[in-house]
Amino acid sequence: MxxxxxxxxxxxxxxxxxxxxxxxxxxxxxxxxxxxxxxxxxxxxxxxxxxxxxxxxxxxxxxxxxxxxxxxxxxxxxxxxxxxxxxxxxxxxxxxxxxxxxxxxxxxxxxxxxxxxxxxxxxxxxxxxxxxxxxxNVQGGSLAAIELGRATSGEVVHLQGIPGASASRDRGRGFEQGLNSGGIKVVASQPADFDRAKGLDVMTNLLQANASIKGVFADNDEMALGAIKALGDKAGTQVQVVGFDGTPDGLKAVEDGTMTATIAQxxxxxxxxxxxxxxxxxxxxxxxxxxxxxxxxxxxxxxxxxxx
CATH class of the missing domain: 3.40.50.2300 (Response regulator)
Known part of the structure; x- marks a missing residue:
């Protein structure tokens, strides 16, 4: 391992x-x-x-x-x-x-x-x-890439956590390792500091430059939930979202169908x-x-x- x-x-x-x-x-x-x-x-x-x-x-x-x-x-x-x-x-x-x-x-x-x-x-x-x-976290990041690749193909974005945190680095590294398992390609990566509100803001900005994206991987569920809010009706339909942590709100989003998957810790x-x-x-x-x-x-x- x-x-x-x-x-x-x-x-x-x-x-x-x-x-x-x-x-x-x-x-x-x-x-x-x-x-x-x-x-x-x-x-x-x-x-x-x-x-x-x-x-x-x-x-x-x-x-x-x-x-x-x-x-x-x-x-x-x-x-x-x-x-x-x-x-x-x-x-x-x-x-x-x-x-x-x-x-x-x-x-x-x-x-x-x-x-x-x-x-x-x-x-x-x-x-x-x-x-x-x-x-x-490396394994978790790889699993996230594999799951996102199963759910969609095309251009995806990566919402990163706090840049200096080992969890951010390791999940990102694992995600990169798992990309060859499917037909997804990262077109933008940007930190949102593990924060839901920042995830919303960053995702809103990324959508303006990447309107055709098909997927999102967020380094934690909080950022994923912010991205889902930014995506609106596209979340879970036109754009697949994978989070990380398995928080109660993240699990609820999986149940609702707005989040494709989360990597549960x-x-x-x-x-x-x-x-x-x-x-x-x-x-x-x-x-x-x-x-x-x-x-x-x-x-x-x-x-x-x-x-x-």
Whole structure:
């Protein structure tokens, strides 16, 4: 399986491991004073709300305290939040980077404080992490191209996520790899930052220059839903749309027929597994360096398997 993610796994010093083991020994039961920080890229997106919920459920079951901060898609703000975490005596930190490259100072702050760092959903380009919990976004991008190629042929556009996010890069890379599976050709690619409103605006502009497009791939469901609004009656009829994430709104669009398919991730599972690894790291136990969570294509045919 192709893994383009750069996972820099820290070999923590013996002293640091001893410290985290001592501090994290109460990570089960009542949890004692064990607190883990979760720095989320944004909570203005139902996908990351679900990731947070999964993390909170795992923390409650494991008896640890989880402190959650929202970077509101501001990479500088997120670095500041993690730097603050590093001064608060937390036993582990989980980061869902706004920007994988710009998360490096955050990783350095955790390293300098001797606090194990877990990356979830997106990688940290340069920095020490003890575990990376993520979907195989390259595979997901390839599956999206294959599904779009099955649904239509001709010119398509690609709505990209935040340019610096590993998920954007990996989904785009996978999409390019899967293009040879059908008769579709990308005529325009433009970021819409994983945002529904921006997806609407970008799609509206792209339609003016590409009126004959037959398909859209969006790096997440939010942008896909914005594109669907811009397309109006064309969505699902003249223009096929494929999203990514499998959010409740995305699944509803698949049910309605305005979205051809979405590549479903499991955000609650991602959040849960990130906390599980963070607690192990806090206790000085062995962690799984790479945790992959499966992605699946959702269409009307198998929609019932994913509806909650």
């Amino acid at each position: 192709d893994f383009p993610r750069k996972v820099a796994v820290a070999a923590l010093s013996a002293s640091a491991l001893a410290l985290t083991a001592a501090c994290g020994s109460g990570a089960t039961g009542s949890g004692g004073d064990v607190t883990i920080g979760l720095a989320v890229s944004t909570l203005n997106n139902p996908y990351f709300v679900e990731l947070k919920q999964g993390a909170e459920e795992a923390a409650a079951e494991l008896g640890v305290k989880l402190t959650v901060v929202d970077a509101q898609n501001d990479a500088t703000n997120q670095v500041n939040q993690v730097q603050t975490f590093a001064t608060q005596g937390l036993k582990a930190i989980i980061i869902n980077p706004v920007d994988s490259k710009q998360a490096t100072p955050a990783a350095k702050a955790a390293e300098n404080a001797g606090i194990p760092l877990v990356a979830v959903d997106r990688s940290v380009d340069e920095g020490k992490v003890v575990s990376e919990v993520a979907s195989d 499991q955000p609650k599972v991602l959040g849960r597994k990130a906390v599980e690894q963070a607690v192990k790291a806090a206790k000085g136990e062995a962690v799984q360096q790479v945790v992959d969570v499966e992605v699946k294509v959702v269409t009307k045919k198998n929609l019932a398997e994913f509806k909650k």
